[in-house]
Amino acid sequence: MLFQSFHTRLTRSCDNEQGFWAVLQESNDSRRAIFELTLDAHLLARSAIKGAAEVLIGTSNGAAEAVNEVEKRLDELDHTLDEQVADAISHTTPPEARELLACIKAMVDLERVGDLAQSFAARAAAVRERISTEDVGILLKMCVALEAMLRDASEAFASRNVELAFGIIRADAELDRLRNLMVFRHTEQAASDVRESFHVLALAQSLERAGDHAKNVAEEVCHLVSGHSLRHMARQKNPSLEQMYLDHLFQQYAASPEKH
Numbered sequence: 001m002l003f004q005s006f007h008t009r010l011t012r013s014c015d016n017e018q019g020f021w022a023v024l025q026e027s028n029d030s031r032r033a034i035f036e037l038t039l040d041a042h043l044l045a046r047s048a049i050k051g052a053a054e055v056l057i058g059t060s061n062g063a064a065e066a067v068n069e070v071e072k073r074l075d076e077l078d079h080t081l082d083e084q085v086a087d088a089i090s091h092t093t094p095p096e097a098r099e100l101l102a103c104i105k106a107m108v109d110l111e112r113v114g115d116l117a118q119s120f121a122a123r124a125a126a127v128r129e130r131i132s133t134e135d136v137g138i139l140l141k142m143c144v145a146l147e148a149m150l151r152d153a154s155e156a157f158a159s160r161n162v163e164l165a166f167g168i169i170r171a172d173a174e175l176d177r178l179r180n181l182m183v184f185r186h187t188e189q190a191a192s193d194v195r196e197s198f199h200v201l202a203l204a205q206s207l208e209r210a211g212d213h214a215k216n217v218a219e220e221v222c223h224l225v226s227g228h229s230l231r232h233m234a235r236q237k238n239p240s241l242e243q244m245y246l247d248h249l250f251q252q253y254a255a256s257p258e259k260h
Contacts, residue, residue, distance in 0.1 A: 042154035048117035053143035074114035109213035168218035175211035
């Protein structure tokens with residue numbers, strides 16, 4: 001039915017069968033180009049996080065500028081995709097339109113990762129000499145975890161792998177844990193003076209927020225494949241500890257010979 005509707009809509013705008021197939025091919029090429037732009041954005045976002053880590057440890061004099069260039073490129077891809085989608089979406093079936101919308105949403109999140117990486121790199125360049133070795137170690141762990149999330153997000157998006165998407169949301173919990181550890185160190189333990197604590201916590205927060213955007217991409221993969229949000233499916237697949245405890249109590253009650 002979907003194809004028949006699409007066929008009818010296209011043939012009305014074409015003078016003959018040759019014109020119909022030309023429009024169909026153009027639509028397919030346009031969607032493929034948009035999909036490839038989105039995959040390019042995944043690679044750029046990963047590159048931005050790698051560059052931000054290099055700025056933190058000072059291994060490359062040009063790392064900060066490289067992150068700025070990547071962020072500019074992500075902005076350009078975002079604008080290009082917006083322009084192409086506006087035309088392509090008018091010649092698609094509903095499933096194809098959902099794929100294009102997933103590309104738009106993923107691009108927004110990946111562009112935001114670039115912004116956060118740029119902010120992280122600028123701050124890290126200014127304060128890295130004053131950050132403790134332990135704090136640098138935690139921040140680098142966050143960078144490594146985030147880069148792996150973006151790598152998996154790219155593969156999940158390209159192959160529509162829902163299981164890989166679940167792995168990304170679980171990995172985001174580790175970023176949250178490391179951020180919370182940093183907060184504890186700088187609030188409960190008074191690890192350093194207030195000014196340096198502010199910078200360290202801001203760096204950790206940038207990475208944690210970037211992780212949220214990587215998780216958003218995973219949620220889009222899940223919605224694209226199944227029509228359900230990743231959070232909803234995660235609750236079904238991995239119930240909370242509270243829910244597991246309630247289920248345990250229910251099972252005990254059900255097995256009790258003294259049920260009311």
